Amino acid sequence: WEKPAGDSEWRVPILDVEDHIRxxxxxxxxxxxxxxxxxxxxxxxxxxxxxxxxxxxxxSPSRMTPATQRFLDMVNQRxxxxxxxxxxxxxxxxxxxxxxxxxTRIYKETRHSAKKIDLAVASIMALDRAVSxxxxxxxxxFIL
Numbered sequence: 001w002e003k004p005a006g007d008s009e010w011r012v013p014i015l016d017v018e019d020h021i022r023x024x025x026x027x028x029x030x031x032x033x034x035x036x037x038x039x040x041x042x043x044x045x046x047x048x049x050x051x052x053x054x055x056x057x058x059x060s061p062s063r064m065t066p067a068t069q070r071f072l073d074m075v076n077q078r079x080x081x082x083x084x085x086x087x088x089x090x091x092x093x094x095x096x097x098x099x100x101x102x103x104t105r106i107y108k109e110t111r112h113s114a115k116k117i118d119l120a121v122a123s124i125m126a127l128d129r130a131v132s133x134x135x136x137x138x139x140x141x142f143i144l
Contacts, residue, residue: 002087003116005114014042014043017043018043021043021052022047022050022052025052030053031053031133032053032129033047033055034126034129038058038059044056062102064121065102065103065104068104068105068106068124069104070128070131071123071124072104080127085119088120088123091119094113094116095108095117096109106120
């Protein structure tokens with residue numbers, strides 16, 4: 001969902017988003033639903049109450065810096081692809097890398113820029129969470 005250009009009254013249809021998440025969970029075997037609770041805490045709470053696998057991913061520097069670095073590393077190593085969705089490509093193109101004492105993260109070109117980067121942020125978060133499942137230690141089993 002994206003705000004149409006010039007429509008100052010448009011709001012994200014939160015109930016539609018929640019219904020879409022439910023539909024995706026019925027369609028696929030979803031391991032985790034994650035979002036920044038800043039504006040989505042109610043939705044995360046509702047979905048968790050319905051026994052969906054919900055986690056929170058605050059966009060703090062301590063979370064986003066290593067996640068962004070992993071994303072950049074995988075892009076640079078050509079080990080990350082996407083399906084060519086033009087919205088994702090646009091949002092990634094809109095993102096600006098900035099580094100400070102806490103590391104490198106993505107930002108909008110200016111704080112109030114109309115150019116969106118939400119899908120780039122979501123991709124960084126999704127990759128970080130997906131890879132975390134691969135990095136979890138596998139329990140050892142011994143047969144005696």
